[in-house]
Amino acid sequence: MAGDTSSEDFANIAIPETYRGVTVHKDETDMFEGLATRDKDPRKSLHVDDVPVPELAPGEALVAVMASSINYNTVWTSIFEPMATFGFLERYGRLSEYTKRHDLPYHVVGSDLAGVVLRTGPGVNAWKPGQEVVAHCLSVELESPDGHNDTMMDPEQRIWGFETNFGGLAELAIVKANQLMPKPGHLSWEEAASPGLVNSTAYRQLVSKNGAAMKQGDTVLIWGASGGLGSYATQFALNGGATPVCVVSSPEKAEIVRSMGAELVIDRSAEGYKFWKNEHEQDPREWKRLGAKIRELTGGDDPDIVFEHPGRETFGASVFVARKGGTIVTCASTSGYMHQYDNRYLWMNLKNILSSHFANYREAWEANRLIDKGMIHPTVSKVYSLEETGQAALDVHRNAHQGKVGVLCLSPEEGLGVRNQEKRAQHVDEINRFRGV
DSSP: OOSOOOHHHHHTSOOOSEEEEEEEEGGGTTTTTTOOGGGOOHHHHOEEEEEEOOOOOTTEEEEEEEEEEOOHHHHHHHHTOSSOTHHHHHHHHTSOTTGGGGOOSEEEOOSOEEEEEEEEOTTOOSOOTTOEEEEOOEEOOOOSGGGSSOGGGOTTOEETTTTSSSOSSBSEEEEEGGGEEEOOTTSOHHHHHSSHHHHHHHIIIIISTTTTOOOTTOEEEEETTTSHHHHHHHHHHHHTTOEEEEEESSHHHHHHHHHTTOOEEEEHHHHTOOOBSSSSOBOHHHHHHHHHHHHHHHTSOOOSEEEEOSOTTTHHHHHHHSOTTOEEEEOOOTTOSOOOOOHHHHHTTTOEEEEOOSOOHHHHHHHHHHHHTTSSOOOEEEEEEGGGHHHHHHHHHTTOOSSEEEEESSOSSTTOOOOOHHHHHHHHHHHTTTTTO
């Protein structure tokens, strides 16, 4: 925690035989059988267990995790939807002698971390014990040619802590060395841990040439603009010269995105949009009402880009409101995976549906660099202890949160780990914007 200990000192720290990690158990995967998704409670399925420290493989690093955060993939893992993650671990375990370590009757979850390197395996040259790091969640093998233009195309691409074991919601974590990036020195542990997955995902989805390739002057419709993904998409749009149209679900969330600099805001609760008449039928009149609201705010412009992640609930509306030739770029599906839309509005208006999933190392590095430069800021609203991870996941499951929900692991309290106070002072209002909201 002091930040001034030598690499040799860290290399000489004795590694314990066990560590505390947040887990789901293989023998409990049917515990929510028969319950509706909304009624499944992560507090019942997420445990804090003492688990053995696994052997370190070539190309890997053992990291002391100071803080982590909650993402939707931890929620999905905790409620065993759309499937239990143990199938992922079993398949990964068949790949090699080293990957067998991942196929266990428990799964240590979590896809974000900020911490300190303790050990590195054979073949790791760029990182040393004692370095303060954050980790992105892309795990790849890169033994196939398919991944060498874009590592997300590697046939062995996985999300660490979701499709692999030994994730970041723990005191220790194992990552591949090419997941590591420098921790921004002006941020605390919990602030530095929180952007990783969502910041990188939003960067690829909206900014990268592998995503929507947003340009200056674009109008971007952002669903859930104050949430984990949306809060970064809003920042990227504002930072990149685009005009965000921010869709939120309450006056409080509207106020947050306005404080970020967004001027065009739609409170979907106040507007009362009901895109579905019933479970099987959508209401195009509601799509048209949303489109009219967007044009009212923009002075007649339809969105060049729709930043999609709710999925089933909103997708038909997203396809309808995009401008002719526009792009609907989609990742995740937090309201359901089976999307339905009227293809006439896509086909006859030459619109594009583009898929996006996390980010490659270059994109994650660039997204982290923007955090380090103080151009994009973390959006931590609340921080829990490791023991309270179930409640933190429930907050996200019920959308009772803003921005990101952090989790302290080895860090004993919030606010530790800041190394550059001068730089922090320049951005402290932006860093704290979501705090306590």
